[in-house]
Amino acid sequence: MKLRIILTLATIALFGTALLVVGAPPAAGIVEGKITYTGTPPKMRVIDMSKEPGCQKHQMSITDPTRYQTVVTGPGDTLQWVVVYVSAGEKNPSTPSQKVVYDQKFCEYVPHVAVMQVNQPLEIINSDNWAHNIHPMPKINSEWNKSQPPGTPPIVAKWEKSEFIPVKCNIHPWMHGYFIVLTTSHYAVSGPDGKWEIKGLAPGKYTITAWQEDEGQQSQEVTVAGNETKTVNFVYKVLPY
Amino acid sequence: MKTKLALLALFLGAAGLMLTAGARPCFAQIDINIHTVTGPMESHIDGMTGTSQPGRAYYRRYCIGCHGPDGDGEGENAKWFDTTMGFAKPRDFTRAVFECRSTPTGTLPTDQDLFNAMTRGFVTTNMPQWRPLTPQKRADLVAFIKTFSTRWESQKAGTPINIPPETPANIDSILRGRELFQNLQCWKCHGPTGEGNGPAAATLTDDKGNSIRPYNFSIGTRFKCGVTNEDLYRIFMTGLDGSPMPSFADLIKPDQAWDLVHFLRTLQLQLVTPERTEWTAYVATHGKELKPIGQEGPGE
Numbered sequence: 001m002k003l004r005i006i007l008t009l010a011t012i013a014l015f016g017t018a019l020l021v022v023g024a025p026p027a028a029g030i031v032e033g034k035i036t037y038t039g040t041p042p043k044m045r046v047i048d049m050s051k052e053p054g055c056q057k058h059q060m061s062i063t064d065p066t067r068y069q070t071v072v073t074g075p076g077d078t079l080q081w082v083v084v085y086v087s088a089g090e091k092n093p094s095t096p097s098q099k100v101v102y103d104q105k106f107c108e109y110v111p112h113v114a115v116m117q118v119n120q121p122l123e124i125i126n127s128d129n130w131a132h133n134i135h136p137m138p139k140i141n142s143e144w145n146k147s148q149p150p151g152t153p154p155i156v157a158k159w160e161k162s163e164f165i166p167v168k169c170n171i172h173p174w175m176h177g178y179f180i181v182l183t184t185s186h187y188a189v190s191g192p193d194g195k196w197e198i199k200g201l202a203p204g205k206y207t208i209t210a211w212q213e214d215e216g217q218q219s220q221e222v223t224v225a226g227n228e229t230k231t232v233n234f235v236y237k238v239l240p241y
Numbered sequence: 242m243k244t245k246l247a248l249l250a251l252f253l254g255a256a257g258l259m260l261t262a263g264a265r266p267c268f269a270q271i272d273i274n275i276h277t278v279t280g281p282m283e284s285h286i287d288g289m290t291g292t293s294q295p296g297r298a299y300y301r302r303y304c305i306g307c308h309g310p311d312g313d314g315e316g317e318n319a320k321w322f323d324t325t326m327g328f329a330k331p332r333d334f335t336r337a338v339f340e341c342r343s344t345p346t347g348t349l350p351t352d353q354d355l356f357n358a359m360t361r362g363f364v365t366t367n368m369p370q371w372r373p374l375t376p377q378k379r380a381d382l383v384a385f386i387k388t389f390s391t392r393w394e395s396q397k398a399g400t401p402i403n404i405p406p407e408t409p410a411n412i413d414s415i416l417r418g419r420e421l422f423q424n425l426q427c428w429k430c431h432g433p434t435g436e437g438n439g440p441a442a443a444t445l446t447d448d449k450g451n452s453i454r455p456y457n458f459s460i461g462t463r464f465k466c467g468v469t470n471e472d473l474y475r476i477f478m479t480g481l482d483g484s485p486m487p488s489f490a491d492l493i494k495p496d497q498a499w500d501l502v503h504f505l506r507t508l509q510l511q512l513v514t515p516e517r518t519e520w521t522a523y524v525a526t527h528g529k530e531l532k533p534i535g536q537e538g539p540g541e
Contacts, residue, residue, distance in 0.1 A: 045277040051440045110459065131426035133487035137448055141339050144347030145480050149425050157493070170485030171429050173444040
């Protein structure tokens, strides 16, 4: 008798657990959208790279000479390099497995804005034939400044706290980029068409925040139920300088 | 008559009250305005312990004018520091980022580093030497400036970099150092002849966006962080955090670092250094074989 009760209880417990595992809705929600602007964005000047002849030579050899990337616009009044991320409501953050690579190529940072998670390995490389110095300027994390002449090994780093860190090269003062260090694993960066997409969201309510280096942050709330795609668009009111 | 006297007394009393009321905040306010963010701090320098409580009073007396009541380098004198003339702004202690350290880039300096910096002052800036203050007072000040940043609570000072004994400063070492000066592209800022006039010199800025100049070796003044060959070694290996000067510690080995030190000494035209004597003799006989440093040099 006792054995039967124990067996029944065990079966129920087993099924319950199985149900929980199977029954948990998949994290398959998608939030996507587009970043657009109204108003007149500042015009990005062509960079004067005359102080680094190798970079200047390349710059002049391409159809659209390298410009500053503070505000990068695309067709249809869209904005590129806007970081969109889950700022509240994160339910299933994953630990990063891959390293983020940050390159210095023809006196530009590639990518201009690099997004990474707290403690995610960051590898900085120099593809140029001249020296750069990598100078991240955090206020919460520790600031450092390292030289990277051509042909030297990658600089490996990580950031312990969430922060938006400006990066510069003192030798080439036009070089300016960002390390965006987030606690969430759900983020995206808007492409040349202003579009972005965040995948793998568990059902629930989220705050989605967009960040543009010159125009600041704005947030919207969205509720994702199961396997659906929600659209969240952000519009920046931009002004020329 | 009585009323008149009473009125007069009242008037005087009121005037007296107003005077004291007016006078008192002058002192009180400065004290209250010193804004620190941590609990009491200590410093440990050569067997001496400094404490922040007396340090606070010395700070108010000697440092507040430039470094400011909040320790952010925005004291009332700071606005007169013309960075375009090469005068660096006062250090912002709230960021706890320091140029002269014995520790790797990205780490806090040791108490001794801060003590040394305060003692020697910063040549070419408005920061004087503080030797007139007793070592104990300087140690107390070191403890106090740590109360401006919580970084001193959450982090430990870095481990000072190891500096092995100096290698012989012979011509081979100098020549190897010269090659490093070319290949590491030191000349981009410091100039091919070390005069601080490289192609990137004019646009250099510190973390706060203020204009800053690279060291001009040819004038032969003291370095910002010391005067000896060891100090020079330490400067480029640790980098000067907060300034454009990066760390080279991951790039060169100790022997190479000494080579670079030996070459840098030959650039100090106003000084008689053993390296310079050696170099002058070499240039007299082999000068024509030397490739010029700079854009056209072997590194490009």
